[in-house]
Amino acid sequence: MIPVLSLELMHQSIRAEVLSALEKVYDSNWFILGRELEQFEAEFAEYCDAKYAIGVGNGLDALYLILKAYGIGEGDEVIIPSNTFIATALAVSYVGAKPILVEPIEGTHNINSELIENNVTDRTKAIIAVHLYGQPADMDEINLIAKKHGLVVIEDAAQAQGAYYKQRKVGSLGNAAGFSFYPGKNIGALGDGGIVTTNDEHLANRIKELRNYGSSVKYTHTTKGTNTRLDEIQAAVLRVKLKYLNQWNEERNRIAQWYNSKLANQRIILPEVPEWASSVWHQYVVRVSDREQVQEELKNRGVQTLVHYPIPIHLQEAYKEYNYLKGSLKLTELLANEVLSLPMWPGLTEEQVEIVCQALNEVVSLNK
Ligand SMILES: *Cc1c(COP(=O)(O)O)cnc(C)c1O
16 A cells, blocks of 8 residues: 555654654753754754744644734634645634635636635735645736735644745745644654744743743743743754755655646546746645545555545534535635545655656546
8 A cells, every 4th residue: 555645764864863852851851842842943943934934733733833822812813724724714703803704716726816806805814825735826927915904914834844035035925924743744743733923022921821831931921821832842853854854845846747648538627826926835736526436546555545625614514603505615626526545755766756657647537
């Protein structure tokens, strides 16, 4: 079986280095808000060409804390893509605001900036741009609309650590960005983790307080914060992994190019990448019309795949309060029915990609 994701080879290759980093933290007997986190924050900020980075407990909290720090809440609206992981919407809901769903561009699956302005009202406070599957959204267009209407721009960069938009690094393209270090992301912790990047000093300080009970001086609380911090163990591991991120992203890019050249059937729609985007290929996602059947037959041929994501946010039970009907976001629903994520992980060989492509080419030509 060729797995859709395997961390094994990546983790084997840095095993000694990671274990020694873990040992160092263990022996230091200091586990929360220490030196490893400070160093990692500095290194990650530099990696993203951002001034500040603030480590938090996970990617959802990164987005949630940015919204909270900007004072967005009850009665406010936040524009997000309809085609994203549910966490983007949950962050908005957690602060008490309403997520406004905007349909994607068919080729890139990212938010269609031409549809954003129609959805701006006098309650709109922010736009969250998601860099889905590792590919940056069209940030210049989004920033232009935001400027015109006085909106905050937040990047959900959970799937795009290291991606470029017009030679500029993701994480420094809006007012602030939220990243996830869930183990399966391009750079993952050994558990949950996340980080906020920003050039806004005031925002950075506010998030530092919010992640730590609303406190910057021990036992002095200026605001009702929460507890969501990136711990020393995770920071130490992420410091090791950050050194390899570019190399791993290059490997993902090589794999994507193999897919591009070996998949040859009009019934397979390949991902589109605009010339200004440099994707880090968190997922390699194709479209096929008879997806369930194709997925099943690939499994029978030893190829594991996944679907990101089978049920769009507006049709989730969790969001039934907004009474969206089936058919109300047509393109999002079409993509949800057709997308298929192929195996993508550093260490995947050209031979394995060849097997996946042969199987997929064959399956779609049989399913006429
Ligand atoms: C993974 C992910 C998140 C949430 O990150 P967690 O660390 O799992 O909380 C948010 N947005 C997107 C687009 C993601 O893929």
